[in-house]
Structures are given as structure tokens and as C-alpha cells.
Amino acid sequence: MLQTKPKTRLDYGRRVALVIDHIADNLDGDLSLERLAGIACFSPYHFHRIYRSITGETLAETVRRLRLHRAAMELARSAYPIERIARRAGYGSVEAFTRAFGSDHGEPPGAFRARLTPFQPFGNGDDIMLPVTIKDFxxxxxxxLPHRGNYQEIGRSFDQIGAWAAARGLFTRPPRMIGIYYDDPESVPEAELRSEAGIEVEPGTPLSDGVTLRHLPPGRVASIVHKGPYAGLEEIYRLLYREWLPQSGEEIGDQPVFEVYLNTPRDVPPSELLTEVTLPLKG
Structure with a gap:
């Protein structure tokens, strides 16, 4: 982190958040250093260092990460040709895109599309067993920070809450990053889906800039750890609710489902992401 006065650091955090928002909204637009520095009202000679000190990654790494994440969503949910997806991700050839996607996701885009979820239950027929753990949270x-819309696009809110926390020096120890999901994406229109991107804080932490304090209370939970890209999480939820829950004898508690991110896309490639899907249960 750059050595700056607290008020200056907070101002830097707000200005970097504007850039994060712009990048997410304009992945196909002008994302040059000069353009982004202008949005944040910084000199382009210094902005890349300020941005990295706040976010922990370079501008180029942010853009690459978000474009490849969008590409994964298009592979999983659309029939777009891979050549089109490669161009939208900023690659001049399918070969270059395949190398980049394979390096991040652990398999080429064609194989990823053919195997829409990296998670495979074990067992057969009606005897489907999931590696679910019941424990005390x-x-x-x-x-x-709130997010409205497609759950797969909540990364923008996580980037913003991360910049907010970094600007306040809240990373003295690695905090938990948790997403809270209030609605069923198979029942609620995509535009109306409600979720929140959260970062662990002390109860008395001063809040600002639209940030809200939430308390996830202690209690019994069912959890399952998913390894791989976030695109595979939808199948985890289907199996958890449709297969495991009816056979478990458990009842759901009066709290929303949440995800604990055991690492982040800044730390590891998507193929190595670990996400703990957590379902609150009645005591």
C-alpha cells in the first residue's frame, strides 16, 4: 500500500472504485491507461501504481480476469462460436484464446463447454452422494455491498468492497470474503436477483460509501466445497437442494445461503478456485 494520509487513501479508494465500475461496464470499450486514469482523475504516469496498491493487481490483470470470466459464462450458457468468444475476450486468434483460457481454467474452451460443470457427484441412479459436511459455523x-442481477457478475461488487477495505487498511490479516445470495435464480427473473458481496470486519468498523454491516449468526450449516470456476456452482446448488436436502432429514434455517471464498481469482487460476457453499440449518 502506498504510504498516504488516511483521508487521501480513502479518496484514492473511492476513485479506484469508479474505475472498477467502468471496467466492468465497458469490457469491449476503451480501457487504455489514459482513459482509466482520466476517470479516476489521476496522472497516467502514477495511476497504474496507485491502482495496484489498492486492488493488488494491475489494470491489465483486472481486464484479463474479467474478460476470461465473461468468456467462461458465454461458453457455459450460449451457443456462440468459440472464435466470437475469443474476439470478445480480446484475443486475435482462437489459438491464443485457447492457450490463455486453458492456462486459467485447466482445460481448453471446447472441453469446458462440453463439460459445463467441473463438479461430478459420485454414486449412481437414486444413490447420489455428495461430500456434504454438517458443522457449526x-x-x-x-x-x-449490494449486487442486483446475474449472480455470476457479483465480482464487480467484490472488487469494489476489496478496494474499500484496502483503502482503510483492513487487510492487516487475511479477511474472509463471503457472498450472500437471497434468491433462487431458477425462480426469480435475473434482473431481480439480490445478493451481497461481503468482507469480514470487526463489529464496530466505521462504514461509508453505501457499505452495510451484515451479521451472519453462528449455527449449524451444511457445506460443500467446490473446486473450479464459478460457472460450475449452479450445478452444486441443484444437487444440494434437489438431491441431498430431501434425503438428509435436515430442515433449512431462516438465513440465506452464502458462499465462503477460500481463495480468490487474484490468487489462483479459475481451475484452482475453492468455494464453500454454505446452507444454514435449523439447530
Whole structure:
């Protein structure tokens, strides 16, 4: 982190958040250093260092990460030709896109599309067993930002809450990153889906800039750890609710489902992401 006065650091965080928002909204637009520095009202000679000190990654790494994430969603949910998806991700050839996507996701785009979820249950027929763990959750306070719409696009809110926390020096120890999901995407229109991107904080942490304090209380939960790209999480939910829950004898508690991110796209490639899907249960 750059050595700056607290008020200056907070101002830097707000200005970087504007850039994060712009990048997410304009992945196919002008994302040059000069353009983004202008949005944040910084000199282009210094902005890349300020941005990296706040976010922990370079501008180029942010753009690459978001474009490849969008490409994964298009592979999983659309019939677009791979050549078109490669161009939208900023690659001049399918070969270059295949190398980049394979390096991040652990398999080429064609194989990823053919195998829409990296998660495979074990068992057969009606005897489907999931590696679900029932345990006690210790509870946590979160500083959260809301997200409305496609759950797969909540990364923008996580980038913003991360910049907010970094600007306040809240990374003295690695905090938990948790997403809270209030609606069923198979029942609620995509535009109306409600979720929140959260980062662990102390209960008395001062809040600002639209950040809200949430408390996930302690209690019994069912959890399942998914390894791989976030695109595979939808199948985890289907199996958890449709297969495991009816056979488990458990009842759902009066709290929304949440995801604990055991690592992040900044730390590891998508193929190595670990996400703990957590379903609150009645005690």
C-alpha cells in the first residue's frame, strides 16, 4: 500500500472504485491507461501504481480476469462460436484464446463447454452422494455491498468492497470474503436477483460509501466445497437442494445461503478456485 494520509487513501479508494465500475461496464470499450486514469482523475504516469496498491493487481490483470470470466459464462450458457468468444475476450486468434483460457481454467474452451460443470457427484441412479459436511459455523460480521442481477457478475461488487477495505487498511490479516445470495435464480427473473458481496470486519468498523454491516449468526450449516470456476456452482446448488436436502432429514434455517471464498481469482487460476457453499440449518 502506498504510504498516504488516511483521508487521501480513502479518496484514492473511492476513485479506484469508479474505475472498477467502468471496467466492468465497458469490457469491449476503451480501457487504455489514459482513459482509466482520466476517470479516476489521476496522472497516467502514477495511476497504474496507485491502482495496484489498492486492488493488488494491475489494470491489465483486472481486464484479463474479467474478460476470461465473461468468456467462461458465454461458453457455459450460449451457443456462440468459440472464435466470437475469443474476439470478445480480446484475443486475435482462437489459438491464443485457447492457450490463455486453458492456462486459467485447466482445460481448453471446447472441453469446458462440453463439460459445463467441473463438479461430478459420485454414486449412481437414486444413490447420489455428495461430500456434504454438517458443522457449526462460528458467525461473522461483514461489510457488504449490494449486487442486483446475474449472480455470476457479483465480482464487480467484490472488487469494489476489496478496494474499500484496502483503502482503510483492513487487510492487516487475511479477511474472509463471503457472498450472500437471497434468491433462487431458477425462480426469480435475473434482473431481480439480490445478493451481497461481503468482507469480514470487526463489529464496530466505521462504514461509508453505501457499505452495510451484515451479521451472519453462528449455527449449524451444511457445506460443500467446490473446486473450479464459478460457472460450475449452479450445478452444486441443484444437487444440494434437489438431491441431498430431501434425503438428509435436515430442515433449512431462516438465513440465506452464502458462499465462503477460500481463495480468490487474484490468487489462483479459475481451475484452482475453492468455494464453500454454505446452507444454514435449523439447530
Amino acid at each position: 462460528d458467525g461473522v460480521y461483514l461489510a457488504t
